[in-house]
Amino acid sequence: MIVFPELSLTGYELDAEPVSRDDQVLMTIVEACAEANSVALVGAPVADIDSRPHICTLQIGPDGIDVAYRKCYLGGEEPARFAPGTGPVAFELDGWRIGLGICKDTGVEQHILATAALDVDLYAAGLVHLPSELDMQENRAIRIARACAAYVAFASFAGPTGGGFDHTAGVSSIWTTHGNAITRAGSQPGELARATLS
Numbered sequence: 001m002i003v004f005p006e007l008s009l010t011g012y013e014l015d016a017e018p019v020s021r022d023d024q025v026l027m028t029i030v031e032a033c034a035e036a037n038s039v040a041l042v043g044a045p046v047a048d049i050d051s052r053p054h055i056c057t058l059q060i061g062p063d064g065i066d067v068a069y070r071k072c073y074l075g076g077e078e079p080a081r082f083a084p085g086t087g088p089v090a091f092e093l094d095g096w097r098i099g100l101g102i103c104k105d106t107g108v109e110q111h112i113l114a115t116a117a118l119d120v121d122l123y124a125a126g127l128v129h130l131p132s133e134l135d136m137q138e139n140r141a142i143r144i145a146r147a148c149a150a151y152v153a154f155a156s157f158a159g160p161t162g163g164g165f166d167h168t169a170g171v172s173s174i175w176t177t178h179g180n181a182i183t184r185a186g187s188q189p190g191e192l193a194r195a196t197l198s
Contacts, residue, residue, distance in 0.1 A: 001038060001039050001040075001041065001093060001098075001124070002038055002039070002040045002041070003040075003041045003124045003125075003126065003153050003154075003155040003172075004040065004041060004042045004043055004126055004155050005043055005126040005127055005128060005155045005156060005157035005158075005172075006043045006055065006071075006102050006103045006126040006127055006128045006157065007043045007044065007045065007055060007126075007128065007161075008042050008043040008044070008126060008155075008157070009042055009043065009044040009058075010044060010045060011161040011162050012128045012157065012161040012162045012163040012165055013161070013162035013163070014045075014077055014078065014081050014082075014162065014163055015081070016045055017045075018044075018045045018046055018047035018053045019044040019045060019046055019058075020046075020047075021046070021058070021065045021066075021067070026058075026060065026065055029042065029060045030060055030061070030062065030064060030065065033060055033061045033062050034061075034062035037062070038061070039059060039060065039061040039093060040058075040059075040060045040061070041057050041058070041059060041060075041068065041100070041124055041126070041155075042057070042058050042060060042126075043055070043056070043057060043058075043102065043126040044056055044058055045082070046058070046067055046070075048083070051083045052081065052082055052083040053081065053082055053083070054067075054070040054071065054082055054083055054084075054085060055070070055071040055074070055078065055082050055102055056068075056069065056070050056071070056102075057069040057100050057102060057126060059091065068089065068091060068100060069085065069089050069100035069101075069102065070083075070084070070085025070086070071084065071085055071101075071102035071103070071104070071105060072084050072085040072086070072087060072088070072105055072108075072111060073104040073105050073107075073108045073111060074104065075103070075104040076163070077163070087114065088100075088101075088111060088114045088115040088118060089118075090115070090118040090119075090120050096121045096122055097118065097119060097120045097121050097122075098120060098121070098122045098123075098124055099115040099118055099120035099122070099123045099124070099148065099150070100115075100123075100124055100125065101115065101123065101124075101125035101144075102125060102126055102127075103125070103126070103127045103128055103129075105125065106125050106127070106140045106141075106144060106154075107136070107140050112143065112144055112147050112148070113147065115144075115148060116147050116148040116149075116150075120148055120150045121150055121151065122150055122151045122152070122153065122197065123144050123145075123148050123150050123151070123152045123153070124152075124153045124154075124155075125152075125153075125154055125155070126154075126155045126157075127154055127155065127156040127157065127169075128156075128157040128161065128163070128165055128168060129156060129157070129168065129169040130165065130167065130168065130169060131167055131168070131169050131187070133169055134169045134171060137154065137156060137169060137171070138173075138181075141154055141173065141175050141179070142175065142179035143179075145175045145176065145177055145178065145179040146177075146178065146179050149177050150177055151174065151175065151176060151177055151197050152174065152175040152179075153172075153173075153174045153175075153193075154172055154173055154174075155172045156168070156169050156170055156171055156172045156173075156185075157169075157170070158170030158171075158172070158185070158186075158187055158188055158189045158190075158191065159188070159189035168187075169187065170185065170186060170187035170188065170189075170191065171184055171185060171186065171187055172184070172185040172191070172192070172193045173185070173193050174193050174194075174195045174197075182195045183195050
């Protein structure tokens with residue numbers, strides 16, 4: 001499974017056009033996942049028929065594309081453009097229960113406890129943080145790991161993007177169920193954090 005940052009398909013550009021699940025451009029990711037026998041969790045704005053767009057995590061795999069999660073807790077300028085999701089989710093992958101969050105969700109106690117109640121094995125989230133928020137990012141991961149008794153994988157945007165994020169924190173990381181870091185990427189674009197979990 002590969003986890004990407006919040007709004008990774010568009011960058012943190014809140015006025016970007018929503019991404020359609022039928023967009024043929026996404027087939028490149030489907031094909032890559034088929035070749036690697038993997039699932040990608042990518043961030044994108046997605047329009048719903050009956051509401052404003054949502055900030056979403058798309059689950060992309062060899063069998064196609066689904067909206068896996070809609071961000072519940074919006075911050076900054078997000079509420080002016082996007083609708084909040086309806087609550088925590090978990091999905092099954094190879095016998096693992098995976099809970100999802102996006103950025104601000106990871107700091108909301110109600111979201112963390114509701115996700116823990118879903119009995120997840122891994123909590124995965126895409127983030128966009130400022131370099132000054134790196135300690136907060138780390139503390140959130142530790143709290144989630146302990147509350148959920150689950151591994152945590154944070155994909156944190158590295159490099160400049162929109163929304164005033166001329167510099168971002170990066171340092172995508174994976175933590176044990178006890179909140180100890182297994183691996184960390186650096187702060188530059190293109191760096192990866194990888195681990196085999198059991």
